[in-house]
Amino acid sequence: MTHVIVVYASKHGSTHEIADAIGAELVGAGLTADVVDAKEVRHLEADAVVIGSAVYMGRWRREAKHVLSRQAETLRAIPFWIFSTGPVGDPEAETEDAERWLEPAHIVDLATELGVRGHVVFGGSLTDAQGSMQRMMAKNMPEEFRDRRDWDEIRAWARGVATELGAPVGS
Numbered sequence: 001m002t003h004v005i006v007v008y009a010s011k012h013g014s015t016h017e018i019a020d021a022i023g024a025e026l027v028g029a030g031l032t033a034d035v036v037d038a039k040e041v042r043h044l045e046a047d048a049v050v051i052g053s054a055v056y057m058g059r060w061r062r063e064a065k066h067v068l069s070r071q072a073e074t075l076r077a078i079p080f081w082i083f084s085t086g087p088v089g090d091p092e093a094e095t096e097d098a099e100r101w102l103e104p105a106h107i108v109d110l111a112t113e114l115g116v117r118g119h120v121v122f123g124g125s126l127t128d129a130q131g132s133m134q135r136m137m138a139k140n141m142p143e144e145f146r147d148r149r150d151w152d153e154i155r156a157w158a159r160g161v162a163t164e165l166g167a168p169v170g171s
């Protein structure tokens with residue numbers, strides 16, 4: 001059976017929840033999946049890998065970046081996908097340069113060089129704001145934009161990954 005490792009890097013937990021949803025969708029599609037904190041990754045024994053990181057100040061978290069660079073040779077040999085999570089707030093209010101804060105270009109470049117099958121940005125969340133900066137951002141934000149994670153979008157993306165890995169159609 002095709003085994004997928006879903007690696008996540010999360011400071012406050014919302015990316016972890018996205019990784020869990022992706023893992024559950026892959027299992028629902030007939031694959032096996034482990035969801036693993038990037039900090040715990042020493043090697044990747046899998047048929048395919050998904051790596052996701054929360055984005056802070058336009059950057060991936062260090063431990064996710066390390067997985068990408070330190071596991072480069074493994075990733076080169078198997079199908080893998082990456083996702084970034086972050087954008088919160090009113091999408092209408094995003095400025096023109098918002099793009100560069102969503103998905104670090106050097107991460108996409110490195111992943112592309114390793115043969116990444118796809119990369120995507122999922123909305124982020126400040127709902128369980130724990131840090132002082134998070135709380136300040138959340139306070140100034142209308143409630144409906146504090147959690148922009150779209151679970152249907154996340155599940156559909158994971159199903160696409162499963163399909164590319166040959167999961168039985170309609171499972």
Ligand SMILES: Cc1cc2nc3c(=O)[nH]c(=O)nc-3n(C[C@H](O)[C@H](O)[C@H](O)COP(=O)(O)O)c2cc1C
Pocket residue numbers: 009010011012013014015016054055056057058059085086087088101102123124125126131133134137
């Ligand atoms: C100080 C701070 C900086 C942030 N910087 C970015 C950013 O540059 N780009 C982005 O898309 N989201 C940014 N965010 C939003 C977070 O990425 C979002 O809250 C995400 O869901 C956090 O994931 P986590 O709960 O897994 O840590 C920032 C949030 C905080 C508190």
